[in-house]
Amino acid sequence: MGHDHIHIHKHEVKGKNLVFSILLNLLITLAQIIGGIVSGSLALLSDALHNFSDVLSLVFSLIAHKLSRRKASINNTFGFKRAELIAAFVNAATLVIVAFILIYGAIERFFNPHPIESGLVIWLALLGIVVNGLSVLLLQKDAEHNINMKSAYLHLLTDMLASVAVLVGGLLMKFYGWFWVDSVMTIAIAVYLIVVGGKLLLASTKMLMLFTPDFIDIKELVREVHKIRGVGKLHHIHVWHLNDEELHLEAHLDCEEDIKMSEFNELLHQIEMVLFEKFGINHINIQPEFKKEEVTKDFIVQD
Template identity: 55%
Template sequence: MGHNHHHHSADATGKKLLISIILNVVITVTQIIGGLISGSLALLSDALHNFSDVLSLVVSYFANRLAKKKSTTNKTFGYKRAEIIAAFVNASSLLVIALLLIKEGIARFLNPEPVGSNLVIILSIVAILGNGFSVLLLQKEAGRNMNMKSAYLHLLTDMLASVAVLIGGLVMKYFSWYWIDSLLTIIIALYLVYMGYDLLKESTRVLMLFTPKSVVVEDIVKHISKIDGIKNVHHVHIWQLNEDEVHLEAHIDFINDIRLSTFDAILIEIEELVYHNFGINHVNIQPEFGKCDPKTVIVED
């Protein structure tokens, strides 16, 4: 039953992503046309950000579909990392776009130009409504994995950027402060850097097979070493495959030359211990007795 629920949930997520993609395509096209007509850099920067949303949502959509594919003999982990790669690509694109917007914003700030504020106000309201709907659609899914979080963050930042553009449009309409357009562009870009950096760092940790932040290797070694019959724990590797799977592999030196059935019982104890205390759900242990290898090295290639 749980397996079917997972697929139903993944299918529902895919449909929500498709709706968000269509909405963002419409918003992007209208903002590009409106930005060119009105001369608003903030509106064009919002359009560029929206276009990045479209690309990120497309990446997230295909990653979501790939992650559901079953493992094969030549792809033993299946496509479980597709969503992590999508999160990395999306976070990277956020940072690149932010830098381009800062560059353009500074250039325009030094040479402000008149902007058609009425069109800016109308289109920013359209973008707020469209992105707001997409944000509500993906809000629940955002807590489930990095891929959906990256898509959600793209949409959320763009909705907030559109709010800023709306405020800028109103200020330009009633006060003719055209420099506000450039200032908002830079603020939007800095916010993109802030949001994108953490996600980039998080997805990079997973891709580089770093030990999850919540796990302290020395603590695991200490806990496992307390189990009766275990002499030493060494050559430990802990990595995160995706958001659902954390793997542990280690060599364990036993005090006595135990039977295989005894090892199985100890292995179950280890699995329970690391799962409940450290959230590790895949364990691979190499048992040893009197083997000549460095027992004092906890972590080694």
């Protein structure tokens, strides 16, 4: 069986950025809880609840990040590389759960409005924008390369947008006395959380379930491999993400001729280059065969 992987330059995710973001969010969470109680603003308390969930999510992401860097061992042959996928899944799920909690509270408050100290709401919303905005900038680059960091980044980005919504609501309450805006803004924040959280939840679920990535067309992949001289038929194919950095393929390969191992190594190298350059697959495990009798040799086989 031929196995190899192609080494690529990896973006170095900085865990210290997560630490800074955790400290910043602890600060804003405490400030918003106190401010929400004093002012009577549900939107502010909702934002504080969301910020607190972010602190927990960021801590979870940090732990997962540290675990994913551990080396593989006899008992953990893949190491803890999928820890960050689990963190992304949990973080995305909490975004959606928090959103429904916010909607329930907002509907209840809408029918039972309370006077709100809008001035305090405005100042704390501004503080939230600054603190979360800084955290977003810290994680922005890492979020482009890592689903775990993206989940943390989305938590912080939605916090910043929530603070903007709270600010707008505070201004409308201060100058127009529209206290019902507090509930409307809370629902708007919650809907946005459901949308972004749902997308991330779906993406992390697909990776955890070892689904074929959306950008991989198995039939096109087979066509490209079949163009290589010496290849008979590629079958029993599996393509999946181990994590953000590693895209794996395993398959059986019928060779056209009964070739030597050294010749298969050369054939394997050609296949590796095609799969990497055209599909981004960097870990390949192929079982060579020659005139092996099997019941079926379809591209996808239910083993």
